[in-house]
Amino acid sequence: xxxxxLLFLGLFVSMALSWYGFIFKGQLDLGRQxxxxxxxxxxxxxxxxxxxxxxxxxxxxxxCYYCHSQQVGQTGHEFNLTLTKVGTNTxxxxxxxxxxxPELGKASARSALKAKxxxxxxxxPFADIKQAQKAFDGLAKEGGxxxxxxxxxxxxxxxxxWGPRRTVAADYLYDNTVMLGNQRIGxxxxxxxxxxxxPKWHLEHLYQPRSKVEKSTMPPYYFLFERxxxxxxxTDPEALKVEGDYQIVPxxxxxxxVAYLMSLKAATPLFEAPMTVAxxxxxxxxxxxxxxxxxxxx
Amino acid sequence: AxxxxxxxxxxxxxxxxxxxxxxxxxxxxxxxxxxxxxxxxCSHMTFGHVxxxxxxxxxxxxxxxxxxxxxxxxxxRTGKTTLFQPVLATLGAIFWNVGVTIGAIxxxxxxxxxxxxxxxxxxxxxxxxxxYLVIALVAGLTFHDRQTKESEPSQWFxxxxxxxxxxxxxxxxxxxxxxxxxxxxxxxxxNWYGANLVNIWLAFVGLAVVFYLMPVxxxxxxxxxxxxxxxxxxxxxxxxxxxxHATMPVPSWLPGVSSMMTILTIVPVLAVAFNLHRTFGRDFxxxxxxxxxxxxxxxxxxxxxxxxxxxATGVQELNVVTHFTFFSLALNKLALYxxxxxxxxxxxxxxxxxxxxxxxxxxxxxxxxLWCGGIGMGxxxxxxxxxxxxxxxxxxxxxxxxxxxxxxxxxxxxSTFGDLLILxxxxxxxxxxxxxxxxxxxxxxxxxxxxxxxxxxxxVGA
Numbered sequence: 001x002x003x004x005x006l007l008f009l010g011l012f013v014s015m016a017l018s019w020y021g022f023i024f025k026g027q028l029d030l031g032r033q034x035x036x037x038x039x040x041x042x043x044x045x046x047x048x049x050x051x052x053x054x055x056x057x058x059x060x061x062x063x064c065y066y067c068h069s070q071q072v073g074q075t076g077h078e079f080n081l082t083l084t085k086v087g088t089n090t091x092x093x094x095x096x097x098x099x100x101x102p103e104l105g106k107a108s109a110r111s112a113l114k115a116k117x118x119x120x121x122x123x124x125p126f127a128d129i130k131q132a133q134k135a136f137d138g139l140a141k142e143g144g145x146x147x148x149x150x151x152x153x154x155x156x157x158x159x160x161x162w163g164p165r166r167t168v169a170a171d172y173l174y175d176n177t178v179m180l181g182n183q184r185i186g187x188x189x190x191x192x193x194x195x196x197x198x199p200k201w202h203l204e205h206l207y208q209p210r211s212k213v214e215k216s217t218m219p220p221y222y223f224l225f226e227r228x229x230x231x232x233x234x235t236d237p238e239a240l241k242v243e244g245d246y247q248i249v250p251x252x253x254x255x256x257x258v259a260y261l262m263s264l265k266a267a268t269p270l271f272e273a274p275m276t277v278a279x280x281x282x283x284x285x286x287x288x289x290x291x292x293x294x295x296x297x298x
Numbered sequence: 299a300x301x302x303x304x305x306x307x308x309x310x311x312x313x314x315x316x317x318x319x320x321x322x323x324x325x326x327x328x329x330x331x332x333x334x335x336x337x338x339x340c341s342h343m344t345f346g347h348v349x350x351x352x353x354x355x356x357x358x359x360x361x362x363x364x365x366x367x368x369x370x371x372x373x374x375r376t377g378k379t380t381l382f383q384p385v386l387a388t389l390g391a392i393f394w395n396v397g398v399t400i401g402a403i404x405x406x407x408x409x410x411x412x413x414x415x416x417x418x419x420x421x422x423x424x425x426x427x428x429x430y431l432v433i434a435l436v437a438g439l440t441f442h443d444r445q446t447k448e449s450e451p452s453q454w455f456x457x458x459x460x461x462x463x464x465x466x467x468x469x470x471x472x473x474x475x476x477x478x479x480x481x482x483x484x485x486x487x488x489n490w491y492g493a494n495l496v497n498i499w500l501a502f503v504g505l506a507v508v509f510y511l512m513p514v515x516x517x518x519x520x521x522x523x524x525x526x527x528x529x530x531x532x533x534x535x536x537x538x539x540x541x542x543h544a545t546m547p548v549p550s551w552l553p554g555v556s557s558m559m560t561i562l563t564i565v566p567v568l569a570v571a572f573n574l575h576r577t578f579g580r581d582f583x584x585x586x587x588x589x590x591x592x593x594x595x596x597x598x599x600x601x602x603x604x605x606x607x608x609x610a611t612g613v614q615e616l617n618v619v620t621h622f623t624f625f626s627l628a629l630n631k632l633a634l635y636x637x638x639x640x641x642x643x644x645x646x647x648x649x650x651x652x653x654x655x656x657x658x659x660x661x662x663x664x665x666x667x668l669w670c671g672g673i674g675m676g677x678x679x680x681x682x683x684x685x686x687x688x689x690x691x692x693x694x695x696x697x698x699x700x701x702x703x704x705x706x707x708x709x710x711x712x713s714t715f716g717d718l719l720i721l722x723x724x725x726x727x728x729x730x731x732x733x734x735x736x737x738x739x740x741x742x743x744x745x746x747x748x749x750x751x752x753x754x755x756x757x758v759g760a
Contacts (some may be wrong), residue, residue, distance in 0.1 A: 003449045004442070004457075011458045011534060015465060018538030021555065022490045023469060029549055031483040061408035063346020069622055073545020155545075155618075156693040167547045169482040177412035178484040180546070184622040184689075187699050210334065215704050219333045223341030 030169055036270065044270065047174045048263045055260025058224075058253045060177050067218070069181030070190045070264065072163040075155035079129045081121040082148050086113050089143025096145070099135040123152065150276035163191040164267050165275040171266040186218055193265040202258045203240055203250050224254035300380040301371050302653045304387035308367035309646050310731055311395050315359025316639065317728040320721040322352035327714040330707075342406045350405045350417040356634055357495070358418065358426060359398045362463070363391070364642040365503035366433050369456045371649050372510055373437055376453050377444025387436040393429030397422050413474055413484070415492035420475045427467055434460050451526040455506035458534060459499050466494045482547055493541030493556075496633050497563065497608070501533065501601070504641045505570060508598045511644055512577055515591040516584065521576035529569035536562040540608070544617040553614070560612030567605030574598050589664050590648045596672050597641030604633045619694060624706070625686025628679050628713075635720060636675040643667065643727060650734065656741075659733045667726035674719025681712035 035043040086093055090113055097109045100120055112118045121132055129149050136145055167190050172178045207225050209218035226249045239247040269275035326349045329336045337343035374381050401422030409419040437460050470491035473479050513519050520526055539559030542552045585592040607629055611617050651657050658664055685706040692702040
């Protein structure tokens with residue numbers, strides 16, 4: 001029997017399976033994603049400005065994605081529950097607190113009410129949060145008691161402060177070349193626009209990484225800068241530094257790259273990546289503190 | 299003998315690109331130790347260019363080209379036929395090399411695509427695809443011309459590889475460069491392409507060479523043909539699903555399916571390992587004199603180690619520790635160099651004497667290649683792998699990023715030394731090939747000149 005056609009058919013089917021599963025189905029699932037409308041009426045993600053797009057090209061052309069990733073991942077999440085407002089019915093609140101945390105004892109529960117914010121539960125699954133909220137339903141809630149819960153994403157990425165939430169598909173919608181990166185020889189850049197918002201730091205870092213980070217293995221990008229002679233004793237206002245008669249001025253490529261880095265942010269709460277912001281510390285006035293919500297980060 | 303011109307062109311070019319890639323890889327590795335000194339002033343030699351060039355030249359310059367050369371020769375041998383239209387194959391090889399050249403130049407002038415495994419710009423990739431299709435056509439028609447009724451494991455693997463690559467390559471070029479898909483789908487296509495390239499194409503071609511050379515050198519058949527068939531089909535089914543790592547910003551069914559299938563790849567790897575182990579037995583003494591066999595054994599062992607570790611990284615709990623670390627770099631190099639390059643070097647060392655009719659002029663260099671390559675790979679993989687595991691563990695332990703980066707510098711230095719050894723090994727291969735060609739050319743010219751002089755004296759004499 002001529003095994004040739006049979007072999008070819010078998011291979012075709014095997015090949016087609018992964019193509020169907022990942023490429024075809026993937027495209028149906030992911031490839032037609034559109035911007036999402038947020039609560040305040042704006043759309044997410046918004047397009048980067050032109051200079052940032054040029055910067056993305058500089059990023060690509062210099063192979064920055066070999067050392068830097070642009071994705072924040074979580075290994076799980078947990079929740080905290082805080083009592084933000086006691087309200088008028090303090091006895092009901094104390095009963096509720098003791099229901100949630102019986103080990104506290106009446107005395108400490110009472111003294112907890114004096115604090116402006118009291119953390120009831122820390123690092124628990126959401127089911128516990130719901131149960132605790134139920135304890136406050138009824139008299140405590142009628143008295144005006146308010147609870148707020150927040151999501152805490154877990155994982156080494158968050159321990160290193162690389163972002164307030166994990167990155168999701170929506171964050172990359174306006175990237176012409178999505179450069180997620182596969183290595184973290186350098187730190188993750190998904191939220192670098194938030195972590196280091198100073199463009200001057202980035203320019204100095206690009207020119208000579210070891211001037212900013214000791215023992216950095218990042219190559220210096222001297223060629224993105226121009227070593228120009230100072231004329232008429234006037235230095236360029238954009239000059240990075242002065243070396244004798246010469247000044248180091250960033251070229252358009254350097255400025256574009258920094259604009260791109262400044263635009264790298266993934267900190268808007270989304271349906272698939274919710275984010276809560278811890279309430280601000282109590283103000284000096286007697287005004288009621290704002291409850292924690294899913295409001296966008298200011 | 300019909301294969302001589304296209305194959306010598308392909309093997310010689312492949313070995314040259316391999317040596318060049320090793321030089322770039324070594325330079326890239328060196329840059330870590332003194333980033334402000336090594337080629338710092340030259341904008342074209344920035345790390346991003348050098349690393350991209352090293353990767354692409356290893357895959358496209360060497361791996362696929364040498365693999366195609368071996369494919370053509372193996373189809374001739376296993377099918378007991380001659381190569382179909384060698385001129386076409388030569389033309390395809392020329393196209394391929396032109397593509398690699400303009401791709402490499404493209405990387406250095408800043409046109410790299412931004413996708414790992416597919417760094418060449420659009421114009422180079424198009425040329426490569428044309429070249430591949432021409433060679434695949436020749437391969438397909440040679441296979442069609444086969445005179446044997448029974449099939450061999452090598453043939454199945456090679457038919458698979460022959461037709462798989464244009465599909466994944468054209469899909470990747472279309473969906474990433476010609477009409478890019480939206481958003482993070484690009485990363486999905488990129489990773490799918492990379493996984494198929496390494497776990498299917500390179501594995502298939504490498505295993506085809508192993509399954510041909512090992513029985514031939516040992517003068518006994520593969521231990522269990524049906525086990526080989528089983529391994530082949532399972533690998534074809536599950537091998538193409540890898541590539542999506544655990545915390546990727548995509549719907550979680552993608553990494554979920556990917557991790558499950560990656561774990562399943564342990565099955566064909568073990569089947570291959572068992573089969574080869576039984577075929578080889580305990581005849582280590584044979585390796586002493588037979589360098590081709592030694593290359594094959596080292597390469598096949600590297601495949602088993604790679605396959606096992608790759609399947610392990612499918613487990614999501616392990617994946618979150620090893621992804622983004624040097625460990626994945628080390629694993630890739632093990633597959634590309636430790637397995638594929640050494641196995642195809644075995645093929646080159648076996649095939650070239652057969653098609654040119656002359657033995658290797660510098661057999662010492664073959665030994666040098668084996669030892670330097672094998673030991674270099676071992677040092678590289680162990681040190682970089684260790685560095686990666688340390689990185690992952692320390693990140694999980696909550697250490698700061700720079701502390702971890704500084705902490706793994708020592709093992710990384712060891713890996714640079716490993717890279718150097720690998721480079722020396724490659725130089726051995728290319729030097730041998732160059733010298734062989736030079737001797738052949740000189741012999742040919744001398745006999746031609748002798749003929750001319752002979753006819754002249756004959757005319758004068760008469």
